[in-house]
Amino acid sequence: MQLARRLLATWTGFVFLFFYLPIAVLVLYSFNASRLNIVWTGFTFEWYARLLEDRVLVRTLENSLIVASVTTLLSVVLGTAGAWLLHRYRYRGGALLDTLIFLPMIVPEVILGVSLLILFVTIGLQLGYTTIVISHVTFCFPFAMAAVQARLAGLDPALEEAALDLGATPPQAFAKVLVPYLMPAILSGALMSFTLSLDELIVTYFTASAGTRTLPLEIFGRVKKGLDPSLNAISTVFVLFTALAVFAIEALRRRNP
Amino acid sequence: MRQEATHFADAPASAQHRPSRAAWLLLAPLVVWALAFVVAPAAIMLVYSFMQRGTLGGVVSAFTLENYAGVVDPVYLRILIRSVAYAALTTVLCLGLGYPVAFFIGRADPRRRNLWLMAVMVPFWTSFLIRTYAWVTILKSEGLLNSLLLQLRLVSEPLELLYTPGAVVLGLVYTFLPFVILPIYTSVEKLDGSLIEAALDLGAGPLRAFARVILPLTAPGIAAGVLLCFVPALGIYAVNDILGGGRVDMIGNIIENQFKGNARNWPFGAALGTALLVAFALLYAFVSSFSRSSAARLR
Amino acid sequence: MTRTTGRALCASLAALAFAALPAAAGEELNLFAWSEYVPQSVLDGFTKETGIEVNYETYSSNEEMLAKLVSGAASYDVIQPSEYTIEALVKEKQLLPLDHAKLPNLKNIGKEYWNQPHDPQLAYSVPYMQGTVGIVVNTSRIREPVQSYRDVFQSKYRGRIVVLDDAREIVSWGLATLGLGPDQVTKESLEKVRPVLAAWLPLVKVYDSDSPKTALLNGDVDLGVVWSGEAALLIQEEPGKFSYTLPKEGAHMFIDNLAIPKGAKNVAAAHRFLDYVLRPDVSVKISKEFPYTNPNVEARKLLPKDALANPASYPPGDPKLATFRDIGRLAADVDKLFTDLKARSGS
Numbered sequence: 055m056q057l058a059r060r061l062l063a064t065w066t067g068f069v070f071l072f073f074y075l076p077i078a079v080l081v082l083y084s085f086n087a088s089r090l091n092i093v094w095t096g097f098t099f100e101w102y103a104r105l106l107e108d109r110v111l112v113r114t115l116e117n118s119l120i121v122a123s124v125t126t127l128l129s130v131v132l133g134t135a136g137a138w139l140l141h142r143y144r145y146r147g148g149a150l151l152d153t154l155i156f157l158p159m160i161v162p163e164v165i166l167g168v169s170l171l172i173l174f175v176t177i178g179l180q181l182g183y184t185t186i187v188i189s190h191v192t193f194c195f196p197f198a199m200a201a202v203q204a205r206l207a208g209l210d211p212a213l214e215e216a217a218l219d220l221g222a223t224p225p226q227a228f229a230k231v232l233v234p235y236l237m238p239a240i241l242s243g244a245l246m247s248f249t250l251s252l253d254e255l256i257v258t259y260f261t262a263s264a265g266t267r268t269l270p271l272e273i274f275g276r277v278k279k280g281l282d283p284s285l286n287a288i289s290t291v292f293v294l295f296t297a298l299a300v301f302a303i304e305a306l307r308r309r310n311p
Numbered sequence: 312m313r314q315e316a317t318h319f320a321d322a323p324a325s326a327q328h329r330p331s332r333a334a335w336l337l338l339a340p341l342v343v344w345a346l347a348f349v350v351a352p353a354a355i356m357l358v359y360s361f362m363q364r365g366t367l368g369g370v371v372s373a374f375t376l377e378n379y380a381g382v383v384d385p386v387y388l389r390i391l392i393r394s395v396a397y398a399a400l401t402t403v404l405c406l407g408l409g410y411p412v413a414f415f416i417g418r419a420d421p422r423r424r425n426l427w428l429m430a431v432m433v434p435f436w437t438s439f440l441i442r443t444y445a446w447v448t449i450l451k452s453e454g455l456l457n458s459l460l461l462q463l464r465l466v467s468e469p470l471e472l473l474y475t476p477g478a479v480v481l482g483l484v485y486t487f488l489p490f491v492i493l494p495i496y497t498s499v500e501k502l503d504g505s506l507i508e509a510a511l512d513l514g515a516g517p518l519r520a521f522a523r524v525i526l527p528l529t530a531p532g533i534a535a536g537v538l539l540c541f542v543p544a545l546g547i548y549a550v551n552d553i554l555g556g557g558r559v560d561m562i563g564n565i566i567e568n569q570f571k572g573n574a575r576n577w578p579f580g581a582a583l584g585t586a587l588l589v590a591f592a593l594l595y596a597f598v599s600s601f602s603r604s605s606a607a608r609l610r
Numbered sequence: 611m612t613r614t615t616g617r618a619l620c621a622s623l624a625a626l627a628f629a630a631l632p633a634a635a636g637e638e639l640n641l642f643a644w645s646e647y648v649p650q651s652v653l654d655g656f657t658k659e660t661g662i663e664v665n666y667e668t669y670s671s672n673e674e675m676l677a678k679l680v681s682g683a684a685s686y687d688v689i690q691p692s693e694y695t696i697e698a699l700v701k702e703k704q705l706l707p708l709d710h711a712k713l714p715n716l717k718n719i720g721k722e723y724w725n726q727p728h729d730p731q732l733a734y735s736v737p738y739m740q741g742t743v744g745i746v747v748n749t750s751r752i753r754e755p756v757q758s759y760r761d762v763f764q765s766k767y768r769g770r771i772v773v774l775d776d777a778r779e780i781v782s783w784g785l786a787t788l789g790l791g792p793d794q795v796t797k798e799s800l801e802k803v804r805p806v807l808a809a810w811l812p813l814v815k816v817y818d819s820d821s822p823k824t825a826l827l828n829g830d831v832d833l834g835v836v837w838s839g840e841a842a843l844l845i846q847e848e849p850g851k852f853s854y855t856l857p858k859e860g861a862h863m864f865i866d867n868l869a870i871p872k873g874a875k876n877v878a879a880a881h882r883f884l885d886y887v888l889r890p891d892v893s894v895k896i897s898k899e900f901p902y903t904n905p906n907v908e909a910r911k912l913l914p915k916d917a918l919a920n921p922a923s924y925p926p927g928d929p930k931l932a933t934f935r936d937i938g939r940l941a942a943d944v945d946k947l948f949t950d951l952k953a954r955s956g957s
Contacts, residue, residue: 062415076445077434092827143334144327154345160591162546162566165584169352192348200535205497207531238500242493245432253439264667273438275645277820289437300429369680386950451828557775557817573778574945
């Protein structure tokens, strides 16, 4: 068993190496002296300094974070509710609803973007944060729902029955028994939604307005001129910041279990 | 309260319950959402697929079937088949690479599991474009990997790694691996360790314990992982564009071209999209009804 | 009338009166242009001088712009279409005619930009930047001259070529070698150009319209046919290593323009912006950031010597150039031909 554990650990190590190799390169090249950032020409902190002046870039990062956070919240709520309700109850048309919810995953982003744009224009909804969030949630919450569904499969119904037998109301049973059980799946769904929303490009192009540009839009826009290292810099700063935040939260949690 | 408890006790453990009015009310937001933001846009696209193209893009209200004739044109079918092949290969590789990782994290110290998950996801919070260009930097002929190989004298000439189908597969696996690891993890995490121990105590070798006990119990996670990898991989357009040197066109690129390229043929793009949608919907409905009936049989 | 109704009426009348006042202080201009094609300094300068705030929304292709424009999602005051798109927009009556009286700086535009087929009188558009599509060569790797499309697509350069990922462009190059102009696109000419392209495409290593300079700087390719702006950036980055030549058979000259779409809300501000951009001191700022060919002859006089010497920005000689015309529905056939050949030649 120990051998198995060691093998798994080694395998995981290699996969993590695979994950972080381009990140290491990305961080390294944030110090690249060349503006075109294609070949390494020298070391400099210039791009980090530039970040402080690049209001546009920082604002787009803020927009992305706001959108991603709201999207994640809504996706997790809708996804968990959907997975649970469809698992628990035999609705008429439940299978249809289930399939419908996963459609946005297969629809190519450009089609989703154009059709949502036309929809918004038809119903007179002005483009902005609301429309971006709606479009992000539409294709993110199937991911959250799939994660929770996987966790629900094979759920022992006796769990909930026991809680109800002991006098809990159905909402209490849900909150005190099911949600803790589903937590790993909810967290997985949240992580996936956040990741997807943060990097979303095409659908956002069609549903955003001038004042609500997101970071991917800004970065893609700069390809023509050259992806200067300040873009690497902002990615590095963001990753460092989240890593530190995560460790801080974990450390706090350990202190107060 | 007592009566509800009795009702549940009478019902067979595996059956779904008939929805009460409260249950319908709870479902309502989802139904509204699906109708508004899935059905309505899909309907718009369906209508567009039967129209003719406008001069500036867009459509003109004139019925035609020419777009669907175009869908079955061998030029595009070839690309569709290629997309399916790449998506399938990517899914298989992701499962192979990702399952052990999901298992490792799922059986790790409970206090550390969330940290591991974060560690999996954090790289993907950097911009996709910058990440992919980082791979370009690594794989190019004067890049890091080739420099390393040349230094170690493992090769005498730089390998052609970039702008190849291999690079595309690498990029695809890189993009979707986390989305396979996470769902499998949720299944692994709830595995009862005693079940595995029991199997091993009864004399099963580790491989048999895996195949007969662990694998079936984590099947829902695997299924979810396959769904969350294969389906979006079919619509991919950017990874293959950059890492394949624009030579590996997928169906996602074709559709994108109709709206954003100089083809300016929205109805054709809509027809291709609708065809993909219908194919997926049928496949998904078939697979989920199959899994539902087999789950019922298992109980 | 009760007192409350009277008050309400007064309040609404006041509100209406306020709404009707020209919003001088909060005036806005909705600019819809290519990403990274209008320097922030130009926008800031405009706001400082006129007090008009500029909302800069961006796109990365003409078709993307059309998609949002045609859908009516927002009203834009100024857009930035390429020449063949201007032609289509004019045909569909989607552009407002320009009031030349409000554009005194229009006289700074070079004579050669008038009488272009897409807008001969500059009645609907004002040239912003011009460029070409030509041959760039890494001269440290390739010593012999490469001066035509035929020179580029030779089997000895197999796997060392980068080209734009653009069906229209590539087809026009093939047509040029057959002695046909880029708009002589018909079903027959497409059939004729098919074998030409079928022989060319297997030699290509990279298709890239966004950043072809990447592959050239990487050393993964040694030559290519790319936008002049990309070549100019290469020459700036590594002087002496790269050359830029316009192909003998004929090259595409593209002109990006500013225009006012039909639904514009603030036409007066739009004209002010156009005239502002036509000022030589403003135009030269744009040139400094984007080394394309500046159509503003007065602005060219203010450019530093090395900018004017960049052969990609200001190609010497008298090359054979042609703009793209709108080819209507045949654009789909062009796209299909390219897709088919690309799929067969690649992997």
